[in-house]
Structures are given as structure tokens and as C-alpha cells.
Amino acid sequence: MIALRRAGAAEFEAVLDTALAIYTAAMRPPPDQLAGRKSIMRGHTTYPDFTCVLAESPTGALIGFAYGFRGAPGQWWHDVIYRAIAGRDGEDAARRWLGDALEVAEVHVHPDHQGKGTGRAMMHALTEGRPESTAVLSTHDQPTAARHLYRTLGFVDLLTQFVFPGGYEHYAIMGAPLPLAGHDRYRGVADPATGR
Structure with a gap:
């Protein structure tokens, strides 16, 4: 059974x-981006109300992580x-989604541990008990397993085909009201053998 732990x-x-190695295995970024990604992740730990969930295998090995602030x-x-x-939908829409948001x-x-409910469990654990009214995130604007997961948790597209300044990849910006859909049924990571 996968164990979740707040950090x-x-x-x-x-x-x-280790988290950067998991990111690299899951996302396969160009090697020249890793130093910058590590610096960004380290910087995020200084943001207000930083919260992190670590997923560990039965042997205690780190197999996943999620964080926000x-x-x-x-x-x-x-x-x-x-x-x-704000430029597309007005200041009220921007304030409604980002004025009181947990940014995931x-x-x-x-990859060796995907498809077993760990991502869903981490999202529920990450957002559980948060005081913010919404959660927002960015994900590749493609029909990925991650995007499907976010939709099942109540996330909707706020922007699509979005390109960050200086970037070239297309992202979907997604938002969901908190608590996430299904939070009342959340009971931790499902056991792949029993489905419970």
C-alpha cells in the first residue's frame, strides 16, 4: 500500500x-532545463502556506510528490x-479564480507507479483542509491521463492553448472549487489488489 505523508x-x-528524478522520469524534459527546474522548485518552498504531499512505496522509497501554495x-x-x-474574461473572473487560490x-x-490512484490520492491529500476557495494549475493542453484526472476532480478549463512568456508549449490552465469533487469519498490510496 502506498503511504502519503505531509512534508x-x-x-x-x-x-x-529524488523529487527532481521523479519529475524527470515522468515529464522527460530536456536535460538543460533541469537546473532551472530545481531552482524553481526550491524557490516555491518560500511561498506562502507551502504544502507538500510525498507518496512512498511500502519500502519507504519516494515514488511521487505534489505541492502547492x-x-x-x-x-x-x-x-x-x-x-x-482578466484580459479575456474580465477582472471579476480573474479575481474569482485567483483571488483566493491554492496554486498546485x-x-x-x-512512471513505474502510475495508474494506481496515487495522483488522485495526492491531489485529495494536498487540498484537504485548505482554506482557499479554489485550486488552479497548468497542464499540457493534450488529452493526457493527468488532464483526465483533473477533470474528474472537478477542474475546468480556464484557458486553453496558452503559451507562457518565453515558452513554446501549449498549456491548459485549469481551476476547481475547493473542496475537490469526490473529497467525501476519499479514503486514501486504493490498494491495487482490492480496489479499496
Whole structure:
């Protein structure tokens, strides 16, 4: 059975190299982007109300992680997305989605452990008890398993075919009201053998 454990900023920084290896296996980014990604992840630990969930195998090995923080003006992602939503749908829409939001920055499960409910369990654990009214995130604008998961949790598309400044890949910006859909049925990671 996979075990989920909450971690603070210092504990996440202590496993950052392993987390980066999971990110690399799951996302397959160009090698020249890894140093920058590590720096971004480390920087996120300083954001307000940083929260992290670690998923561990029965042997204690880290197999997945998810983290987020309270979005606020002055944070790069927050400001870019706020401007984009406000420019398309107006200030009220931007405020409604981003004015009181948990920004889910990273959700990754090692490919050897995907498809067993770990991502869903981490999302529920990450958002459980959060005071924010919404959760927002970005994901590749493709029919991926991650995007399907987010939709089943209540996330809707806020922006599609979005390209971040200086980037070239297309992203979907998604948002969901908190608590997430299915939170009342959440009982932890499902046992693949029994489905419970």
C-alpha cells in the first residue's frame, strides 16, 4: 500500500534531488532545463502556506510528490495567468479564480507507479483542509491521463492553448472549487489488489 505523508518546506528540500528524478522520469524534459527546474522548485518552498504531499512505496522509497501554495500577486505564474484571464474574461473572473487560490505547482508520480490512484490520492491529500476557495494549475493542453484526472476532480478549463512568456508549449490552465469533487469519498490510496 502506498503511504502519503505531509512534508514542510525543509523536508521537501531534503528530498529535492529524488523529487527532481521523479519529475524527470515522468515529464522527460530536456536535460538543460533541469537546473532551472530545481531552482524553481526550491524557490516555491518560500511561498506562502507551502504544502507538500510525498507518496512512498511500502519500502519507504519516494515514488511521487505534489505541492502547492497560496497564490499571491508578485508570483510569476499567478501574475501571468491573472493578466491572461482578466484580459479575456474580465477582472471579476480573474479575481474569482485567483483571488483566493491554492496554486498546485507540481504533481508527479514515477512512471513505474502510475495508474494506481496515487495522483488522485495526492491531489485529495494536498487540498484537504485548505482554506482557499479554489485550486488552479497548468497542464499540457493534450488529452493526457493527468488532464483526465483533473477533470474528474472537478477542474475546468480556464484557458486553453496558452503559451507562457518565453515558452513554446501549449498549456491548459485549469481551476476547481475547493473542496475537490469526490473529497467525501476519499479514503486514501486504493490498494491495487482490492480496489479499496
